[in-house]
Amino acid sequence: MINKTVQHVDEAIRDIHDGATIMFGGFGLCGIPENCIAAIQKRGTKNLTCISNNAGVDGFGLGLLLATRQIKKMISSYVGENHEFEKQLLSGELDVELIPQGTLAERIRAGGAGIPAFYTPAGYGTEVADGKEVRVFDGKPHLLEHWLRADFSIVKAWKGDTAGNLIFKGTARNFNPMMATAGHVTIAEVEELVPAGELDPNEIHTPGIFVARIFKGDHYEKRIENLTTL
């Protein structure tokens, strides 16, 4: 039987090289691959292009890799709430491409689905449209957008099995399923790893074919960015 399990995070990220393009799942700090981010920081891999909806916060999430200047370029939709990011952006150290969130999600989905390009109305008439082909469908202008793919996609799931099947929980799902499909090598870290056969096939969100390596994360802090209670 196919077994995608690796024993340790260091084995999962063993071949991530300087200059790699990496997709990181998560929305804010929700559903981010904490263990892989920490291991990449420790390993010191540099000049990374990171595709992630957000850029973490100071001291957590991708903010860790920004602090150590391991990221050369961020491709994101929203990067507020991160002072280190803002500093590096304004000083010109960091290259940033901002993409409307739905376009980002769909470009990643397209990358994983073998669709090289598509048209979307988002961003027409704004600076996002600069240099892009415009085509009118049903009387409405749309922009041509291209797929996004990556050398590595790193996703975080709630449960996974040794065959690489993944189940996400709550709003920690977000970009993770699309990113899992769009990486040349997809690495999944999970809270709970079970033998193949224990997860109900009806409930799988990401089929194991998309996942190259899976491991159980040692520890999840699951930091909350904006704790709000009644």
Added chain:
Amino acid sequence: MALDKYGIAKRIAQEVKDGYYVNLGIGIPTLVANYIPSNIQVMLQSENGLLGMGAFPSKDNVDPDMINAGKQTVTTIDGAALFNSADSFAMIRSGKIDLTILGAMEVSEQGDIANWKIPGKMVKGMGGAMDLVASARNIIVAMQHNSKDGQSKLLKACSLPLTGLHCVKKVFSDLGVFDILPEGGFKLLERAPGVSVEEIIQATEGKLIVEGIIPEMIIN
């Protein structure tokens, strides 16, 4: 007197109808959820992948895996659904969301909106705002009428980088309620309590259309 942000949110809540799917932006729009009448049923969409967003959790019921697009911890209501970001924007782009309520830095008399960037000062990103304004059928804006230094934010043309073109249908400011006409112009529909038409004329740089007696808005 001009409305405070809670007053604006209360007035906008009257636009939310039974059975609506609604997306609320960050800021004043988020407050609208607190004033939706309890006798109607509404599904709030949060673009990070939740339809049927509920209230904030109690202290011992916080789940870090349940947040809204403002990264606040939230709960779900009966009938809620969770999904990925691509599905979330599929609902938005295909026009399934009945009402979208956004904040804005500027709105033009043509219905253009700017709310994501101040060149050289603030670059946070557009998040989902560009997708929402490009596709939602009914977009209303909650905003302060003037900037802190007294400049009108209801303009002939936006000076800041745009989020979307010809998309805003209605503006709810601290001074009044305005329709944006298809041919351009802010048509004054209601005044905030105690605010005169004259004050609104003074505060509006864009083309303002005032026809007949303008009623004072009713806020419960």
